[in-house]
Amino acid sequence: MKFIYEMQLFFSKFAAQNTDMHSPDPEKTLIAHDMLQKAERIVIVSHHHPDGDAAGSSTALMHFINSNFGRKAQVILPTALPEALDFLLSEDVCAAEDDIAAAKAAIASCDLLICLDFNTFSRTDFLEESLRTCNARKILIDHHLKPDTDCFDLVFSKIETSSASELLYDILMLMPEIRGDASRLPAACATALMTGMTTDTNNFANSVFPGTLRMASALLEAGVDRDALVDRIFNCYRENRYRAMGWLTGENMRITANGVAYMILRETDSRRFGLREGDTEGFVNIPLGIKSVRMTIFLREDNGFFRVSVRSKRGISANRLARESFHGGGHEQAAGGRLYWPDDISSPDAAADYIEQVTARFMQNEQPSK
Ligand SMILES: [Mn+2]
Incomplete structure (x- = not known):
């Protein structure tokens, strides 16, 4: 009996892995992992007027890198976050508009640039030229139509997903540090991922896919306090x-x-x-x-x-x-x-x-x- 049970478990896992045709390519994920390991200075950028997904996916990746790779990634958002998302801020997150020269210098001197939640550099407004001309290797993680693939060394693009945060979650799940277990994500990373998905789906009202609910379920099990999060995001307006x-x-x-x-x-x-x-x-x-x-x-x-x-x-x-x-x-x-x-x-x-x-x-x- 035990043998049959184990066989069933094996095949159900095998089937589960192969039914999601749109999950990120494991080989590509390992290439990204290798780039993260080798990089000295990592800068993460998202679009201007950042929303919950822009800030959530960027800071989630920052927390993952900071706790697993022994170095600090810097998040640069072109403009400031809305007040309701202040809880995602930390010393390594900055709004470029506060000190444009410093932001451009950080971009120019990084050796790995990771762009989240936008499809073309023009979405970063006044940072466009710095991003285009910097010599770093470039990764894109995005869910918008028509990504500008020529500008990047590695592109993770998926339209059939709720958010850049969900796509990033799928990628992180394939990383050797996580191995499919969301409880291995740093707590701040898990909360940020849930934030990005929750805001981009307008609290599960639109763009919800089977993978979106799997992610929400796994993050809840990993301990994310969704009630507190929803209260912070949606019940905090003036x-x-x-x-x-x-x-x-x-x-x-x-x-x-x-x-x-x-x-x-x-x-x-x-x-x-x-x-x-x-x-x-x-x-x-x-x-x-x-x-x-x-x-x-x-x-x-x-x-x-x-x-x-x-x-x-x-x-x-x-x-x-x-x-x-x-x-x-x-x-x-x-x-x-x-x-x-x-x-x-x-x-x-x-x-x-x-x-x-x-x-x-x-x-x-x-x-x-x-
Ligand atoms: Mn988004």
């Missing part, structure tokens, strides 16, 4: 956010005949509501709750242009609209970009007309799934 949200959805939101809801937040409104970076996080998702709405667009004025967020229901490509009309891109159902004046529109007042025009044309060509 009142200003809710006042602005009420005004935006109550008086500002427009819905086109084609089912596109959009909201435009001007700088004067941001000031009126005393909004800070991060206060409008997730606003773009709100109108998706309306049955007839198939796509939502949120514009926030930022120093002379609009930052644009686009979300869509299945069958409508937020990514295509962002690419075609807002100089951006991202995921199929969640994308972003920018809108400039006087190049794209004559003045900020013309933004609503622009949205009406481009979405009327766009929605004619989209085939929503029933």
